[in-house]
Amino acid sequence: MRDVAVVAFAQTVHTGHDTGLAEPELLLPVIDEVKRATGLKRFGFTCSGSCDYLAGAPFSFVSALDAVGAWPPISESHVEMDGAFALYEAWVRLQHGDIDTALVYGFGKSSMSDIREIMTLQLDPYYLAPLGLDQVSYAALQAAAVNADRAALDEIVRRSRADGRANPYALDLPDPSGEEFEVEPLRPYDVAPVTDGAAAVVLAAGDHARELAGRPAWITGIAHRAEPHYLGMRDLARSVSTAEAGRAAGVGKGPVDVAELHTQFSHEEPILREALGLSGDVTVNPSGGPLAANPVMATGLIRIGEAARRILDGSADRAVAHATSGPCLQQNLVAVLDQSL
Amino acid sequence: MPSEESLVAAHVLEFPGGYTRTTGPVIGRFLTELRDRRLVGVRTAGGRVLVPPLEYDPDTGEPVTEEYVEVGPAGTVQAWAWVGSPRPGHPLDRPFAWALIRLDGAGTALVHAVDAGSPKALRPGLRVRPRWRAATTGHITDIECFLPEVTSLVAPVRAEYRVTPGRALTRFLEGVRDGRFVGGRCAACVAVYVPYRVSCPACGSVIEEEVEVAGTGTVTTFAINNLPDPRAPEVPFVSAYVLLDGADTPMIALIGGVPAHEVRQGMRVRAVWLPPEERTLSMANVKWFEPTGEPDADLDESTGGAR
Numbered sequence: 347m348r349d350v351a352v353v354a355f356a357q358t359v360h361t362g363h364d365t366g367l368a369e370p371e372l373l374l375p376v377i378d379e380v381k382r383a384t385g386l387k388r389f390g391f392t393c394s395g396s397c398d399y400l401a402g403a404p405f406s407f408v409s410a411l412d413a414v415g416a417w418p419p420i421s422e423s424h425v426e427m428d429g430a431f432a433l434y435e436a437w438v439r440l441q442h443g444d445i446d447t448a449l450v451y452g453f454g455k456s457s458m459s460d461i462r463e464i465m466t467l468q469l470d471p472y473y474l475a476p477l478g479l480d481q482v483s484y485a486a487l488q489a490a491a492v493n494a495d496r497a498a499l500d501e502i503v504r505r506s507r508a509d510g511r512a513n514p515y516a517l518d519l520p521d522p523s524g525e526e527f528e529v530e531p532l533r534p535y536d537v538a539p540v541t542d543g544a545a546a547v548v549l550a551a552g553d554h555a556r557e558l559a560g561r562p563a564w565i566t567g568i569a570h571r572a573e574p575h576y577l578g579m580r581d582l583a584r585s586v587s588t589a590e591a592g593r594a595a596g597v598g599k600g601p602v603d604v605a606e607l608h609t610q611f612s613h614e615e616p617i618l619r620e621a622l623g624l625s626g627d628v629t630v631n632p633s634g635g636p637l638a639a640n641p642v643m644a645t646g647l648i649r650i651g652e653a654a655r656r657i658l659d660g661s662a663d664r665a666v667a668h669a670t671s672g673p674c675l676q677q678n679l680v681a682v683l684d685q686s687l
Numbered sequence: 688m689p690s691e692e693s694l695v696a697a698h699v700l701e702f703p704g705g706y707t708r709t710t711g712p713v714i715g716r717f718l719t720e721l722r723d724r725r726l727v728g729v730r731t732a733g734g735r736v737l738v739p740p741l742e743y744d745p746d747t748g749e750p751v752t753e754e755y756v757e758v759g760p761a762g763t764v765q766a767w768a769w770v771g772s773p774r775p776g777h778p779l780d781r782p783f784a785w786a787l788i789r790l791d792g793a794g795t796a797l798v799h800a801v802d803a804g805s806p807k808a809l810r811p812g813l814r815v816r817p818r819w820r821a822a823t824t825g826h827i828t829d830i831e832c833f834l835p836e837v838t839s840l841v842a843p844v845r846a847e848y849r850v851t852p853g854r855a856l857t858r859f860l861e862g863v864r865d866g867r868f869v870g871g872r873c874a875a876c877v878a879v880y881v882p883y884r885v886s887c888p889a890c891g892s893v894i895e896e897e898v899e900v901a902g903t904g905t906v907t908t909f910a911i912n913n914l915p916d917p918r919a920p921e922v923p924f925v926s927a928y929v930l931l932d933g934a935d936t937p938m939i940a941l942i943g944g945v946p947a948h949e950v951r952q953g954m955r956v957r958a959v960w961l962p963p964e965e966r967t968l969s970m971a972n973v974k975w976f977e978p979t980g981e982p983d984a985d986l987d988e989s990t991g992g993a994r
Contacts, residue, residue, distance in 0.1 A: 366693045402700040463776060471706075472714050473739045474798060476827050478776030483785050486768030487798070491787070529785070530769035530806055574745035578787050578796030579737070582766065 349687055350440050351555035351562030352658070353548050354383040355651035360543035360639040362517050364457040369401065369544075373413040373453050376546040380449070384548050384558045390445025392422045393436045395429035395452040396643045399464050410453060421445075428452055429545060429647030430608075430669030430679050436549055437568055446554040453544035454643035461540060461642060469673060470575055481673075482537055484577060486529035488674040489536070489613040491582035496531075499612040503535050503637055506612075510638020517541065517639050538610040543641025545648045563654035563665075563683040567595030570679035577674055588621035588668065588678040595666075595680045597622050603662035604629045606649035608670045610636050617675065618668060632656075646670065650681055657685050713742045716755060722825040726759040726817070728793050738793035739827075759790035761836065762797070764813040769806040779832055784809050788833060800832040808835060859883040860968045862899070866960055870934055872896040881934040900933035902958040904976070905984040907937050911947045918971075925950045929976055944977030953983035 356379035358372060381387060392414055396407045407424050416422065423439075425432045429452020436448035456464075465481035474484075503522040510516035522535035548558070555562040571587035571594070573580050580586070592598070605624055609615045615630060624630065631637075633652045636645050646669025653665035663685045671677040710718060713729055717740045720727045729740035729751045736756050737744075744751055767786040773779055778800045786809075787796035802818070803809050815833035823829040852860060855871075859882035862869035870879045871894035873887035881900055886893055909927035912919065918941075919926075925947050928937035942950050943959065956976035966972040 364693075399700070402698055463774070466776065471708055472710065472718070473827050477778055477799065478774070479785065479798065480774060480776065483768060483770060483777075484798075487766055487785050487787060490768050491766040527769065527771055530771065532768070574741075576739070576741065576745075576795075577798050578739075578789075579741070579745045582787075 348441050348443060348551050349555070349564060350437055350549055350551050351559070351564045352650065352654035352683065353550045353555050353559040353562050354380040355545070355547050355655050355658070356380045356383070357515050357545040357644070357648055357651060358543040358641070359515050360517060360541045360641050362457075362539055362541060364455060364542060369396075369406065369410050369453050369455065370412040372455070372542065373410055373451060373544045373546075376544050377413050377449070377451065380546045380548045384447075384550075386447060386449075386548065386558070388420070389447045389449040389548070390421065391436055391439045391448040392420055393424065393432040393439070393448065393450050394422075395425045395427050395432035395450075395647065396454060397426055397464075399459075399467055400454050400456060400461075400642060401458060410451075414449065414451075427671050428608075428643050428645060428669050429547075430650055430667075430681075431570070431646070431671060433547060433549070433647060433650055433681075434568060434570060434679060437565060440549060440551050446551050447558075448549040449546065450549065450647065451544065451546040452641075452644035452647040454641050455542040456540045456640070456642045457542050465673070473576060474673075482529050482532060484673050485537070485611045485613075486532045487577060488582040488617075489531050489611065492613055492617055493583070494531075494613040494616055498616065499536060502609075502612045502615050506609075506631055506635050506637035507535075508634075509632055510634025513634050513638065515543075515639065516634040519638060532611065532613075536612040538636040538640035538645075539638075541640045541642070541645075543639065543644055545641070545644040545651055547647060547651050547654070559658060561658055561660060561685055563657035563685070564687050565681055566684045566687065567597070567599075567682040568679070569594035570677060572672070572677040573675075575672065575676060582674055583617070585617050585621040585675045585678060588618055588670075588675065588680065589623075591678050591680040592622045592666075595682050597666055597680060597682055599682075600664050600684070602628050602666050603664050604632055604653065604656055605666040605668070606631055606633060606635065606653045607668045608636060608646045608649050610640060610645070610670075612637060614670075614675060621678075622666060622668070622680065624666070646679070650683070653681070653683050657683050660685075711742060713740045713751065716740065718825040718827075720755075720757075721827070721829045722823045724819050724823060724829070725757055726790055727755045728758045728790075728795075730754040730756055735794035736792060737795050738790050738797055756792060758792035759817070761814055761816045762788040762790035762793070762833070764801065764809065764815060765789055765796050765811060767801065767809045767811075767813075769809070778828060783832065786815070786833070788815060799827075799830060802832040802834055814838075855884045856882060857968070858897070860970070863970060863972050864966050864968050866902075866963065866966070866972075868900050868902060868931055868934075868938075868958075870898050870900050870931075872898050878935040879933060880936050881931055881938050898933070900931045902931070902960075903979060904929040904931035904934070904937075904956060905986075906942065906950065906952055906954040906956060907986065908952060909942065909950050911950075920975075923947045927956075927976070929956055940973065941975035942977070943975030951983070953986045955979045955981040955984055 656662035728738035
């Protein structure tokens with residue numbers, strides 16, 4: 347395997363409302379920031395993650411290339427998924443050995459539509475989507491299956507929002523309160539907030555990484571696994587695919603200083619902790635995590651970026667990042683980032 | 688910063704009339720059976736019955752067998768989520784549950800709606816059955832929703848009576864009509880019973896002596912009631928045993944004019960009467976008992992009850 351590291355990460359100051367910027371305008375500053383941080387103007391490969399349904403326009407991701415600059419022609423790809431999965435493609439592309447750097451970005455404006463119902467469109471068109479099963483409803487089914495302790499969920503949201511208030515890029519959300527349910531057993535605050543934002547990461551291989559960063563965040567393991575789409579075909583109380591991806595990425599091969607998990611609902615944290623074998627003393631989502639800022643299609647990439655940032659700035663030596671896609675944690679990506687190889 | 692004059696356009700993404708999809712043989716079989724109001728699963732090589740059927744075994748990736756198995760129509764709820772405020776796209780326009788339902792004979796769970804009326808009606812293990820749409824078309828929504836199986840019914844019970852109070856209670860109510868509490872003294876026991884009665888429940892003697900007791904007394908015990916009652920003005924209300932001064936037995940009465948949580952044993956109270964012109968032969972003449980403001984009585988000396 348070729349050694350690949352995260353050498354730069356940037357994200358927008360995420361907002362809970364539409365600031366009036368189009369996606370390329372949202373993206374331009376973060377692309378600019380990672381270009382300045384690395385001194386790179388061109389990359390061996392560019393890969394992005396976004397979802398056309400967020401903007402309601404086919405091939406809307408193509409216009410985002412305006413923020414990158416695609417002339418002379420660049421080598422470019424896109425996944426209709428979170429940017430974390432674009433990062434996986436870029437990591438694979440770097441394994442080919444003919445290029446040394448890659449730019450990865452993800453972006454999304456959930457404010458433009460109703461994300462709960464947009465997410466219905468990702469469900470299978472035969473059995474689930476025709477029922478009008480929305481995102482919070484299927485998440486609530488998983489919360490019911492895991493039967494999470496209410497006080498523990500409240501504490502996860504309280505901690506996430508407090509950490510989010512301390513994170514200049516996350517939203518300022520108050521401590522959770524209120525007894526009403528969104529879809530029982532989930533309360534409104536158990537659901538990640540509607541957020542607009544973008545993020546970018548630069549990957550570099552081998553000595554290029556050492557040249558571009560003082561403490562590159564080496565990706566010592568990265569893997570993703572998927573489970574059956576249909577909710578009734580799997581045990582929603584556990585995340586088998588996260589556990590398998592975590593094993594393949596080598597999470598358990600060393601101590602974990604910090605974990606950034608793609609928890610769009612509070613009950614997903616205990617499921618993911620268990621799947622990854624993270625003990626109670628592992629710090630999870632010190633950034634506030636998705637419960638404090640959830641720019642859909644960038645949120646997973648931000649988990650990798652936040653984990654890498656702590657390696658890059660020396661505040662952690664080994665970190666785990668997780669990203670998810672599909673209903674009820676259907677597909678999960680796990681990356682281990684380490685200050686040494 | 689958002690500009691005051693931000694331009695916003697409404698935009699709709701839609702396939703007018705819907706997007707046509709082919710089902711393939713496996714899903715098509717399920718939907719065809721559904722149109723005939725039958726539920727079928729497909730058996731995997733490993734023997735598991737997938738409902739709804741998929742073309743491949745999710746465990747192995749192998750194609751499923753061609754053996755279709757009728758399942759249900761009843762099933763068991765494994766997990767549920769309660770929707771208090773249905774959205775326009777939801778299958779029901781009143782509160783309902785999403786549920787994972789394992790149909791009888793199936794090895795997997797079906798996701799559908801349960802019309803249960805209240806979240807209290809739901810529990811893991813609840814037995815449910817489909818409610819079919821009047822016209823079926825071969826669509827997952829041919830099942831409108833699932834309904835809990837019948838496990839109870841409500842039987843009407845009602846009989847009508849004409850009751851009379853009897854001589855002793857009539858005498859007591861006559862006193863109440865006149866703003867007085869009438870008791871009876873047992874000469875043998877030297878105890879005063881309120882309300883008035885014609886015989887002593889302790890010794891069986893005929894009570895000869897009628898006595899009037901005070902409109903003031905002491906709360907000996909009480910209960911805070913949180914269920915509405917037509918005889919009480921509001922919820923919560925306090926019903927108490929009041930030992931009227933001069934009586935040896937307490938009388939049950941409402942306590943009012945004081946927050947429920949302030950009522951206590953030993954509290955001194957007085958009767959609040961309706962104006963004389965509104966009185967009838969009824970205990971309703973006493974609106975309730977209210978605190979007198981006197982210091983609490985020592986309950987050891989006023990525990991009530993006949994000696």
